[in-house]
Amino acid sequence: MVERVWPALVDLVVPLQCGGCARPGTRWCRTCAREIADAPIEVRTRVALPVPAYALGRYSGVRRQAILELKERGRSDLSVPLGRAVATALLALDRWSELPAAERLLLIPAPTRRMSARRRGGDPVTAIAGSAARVLGGRVEVTPLLVTSMWARDSAHLSAGERGDNLTGAIRIRRSVRSRFSAVYGLDAAVVLLDDVLTTGATVAESVSVLANAGVEVHLVLVIAAA
Ligand SMILES: [Zn+2]
Numbered sequence: 001m002v003e004r005v006w007p008a009l010v011d012l013v014v015p016l017q018c019g020g021c022a023r024p025g026t027r028w029c030r031t032c033a034r035e036i037a038d039a040p041i042e043v044r045t046r047v048a049l050p051v052p053a054y055a056l057g058r059y060s061g062v063r064r065q066a067i068l069e070l071k072e073r074g075r076s077d078l079s080v081p082l083g084r085a086v087a088t089a090l091l092a093l094d095r096w097s098e099l100p101a102a103e104r105l106l107l108i109p110a111p112t113r114r115m116s117a118r119r120r121g122g123d124p125v126t127a128i129a130g131s132a133a134r135v136l137g138g139r140v141e142v143t144p145l146l147v148t149s150m151w152a153r154d155s156a157h158l159s160a161g162e163r164g165d166n167l168t169g170a171i172r173i174r175r176s177v178r179s180r181f182s183a184v185y186g187l188d189a190a191v192v193l194l195d196d197v198l199t200t201g202a203t204v205a206e207s208v209s210v211l212a213n214a215g216v217e218v219h220l221v222l223v224i225a226a227a
Contacts, residue, residue: 019069019078020062028081032062036081040089043226045201050208052098052220056085059197059225067196067224070124079124082224083131086194089222090136100219103188104139107132108218110195110207111146111171128224129194141189145216146207147174171206173214191218198223 017024020032040054057063066082069075093099109125126144133140149170193207198221208218 019075019081020066022065027077032066033081033084035062036066036085037088039092040222041226043198043223045198045204047201047205049201049205049221050212051218053198053201053204053223053226054089054093054098054220055198055223055226056089057225059227063225071196076122076124076127079127080131083128083133084135086128086132086222086224087135090132090192093220093222098220099190099192102190104141104190105136106187106189106191107140107142108146108191108193108207108211108216109142109144110193110203111148125194125196128196132194145173145214146171146210171203171210173210190220191216193218193221195221195223197225197227199227 016027018026018029018032020036021029023029023031036056038057040056041058043053043055045053059067066075066078070078070082090099090105099105107129109123109129112123112125123144126142129142133142149172191211193204193211195204198204204221204223208221211218
């Protein structure tokens, strides 16, 4: 009884609709699931990156809608289908030999400003990485090494140029993981930097360079959507 009543109550509070196309009666429809599972595309960014960057697709349609629902409207459940799509993309990239053959795969979420992550109820990129790791199994590890300094403004409303300036020197290795950081060294691992939206490439370029300075070589950048 309780099991039957509870989902009905949840539906009353949060109208049940697809996070990709707003179709009623489902949280994530088959059409959106199919669309987001397309083969990843290689992306060129305005800021040159030292590693290849791939996206599940362009920042439009189902991808744009799902990211907005997840980040701005509290649809944290969408990290599950997005994580599944990321897992599918990683398997394709592995088949295409875009990832080095290695014992493990490290997924490093791109940094979020801590305050904004807290306000939005947890970092969505880390949640997406977590569900991708659950799909792919024990070989995959989510390692949130990066954080954006407190003084960097939330980049959501900045222009591309402002974003670059805003980031310089603002991304660093998270202090709380520094002690456990040595575990990353010497691992036979393919390292993927994961982000939600790729715009100019400034965030990922800075992230890759901060990680390189700390001795972690990123092999590939993967994002949900390229603007
Ligand atoms: Zn849909």
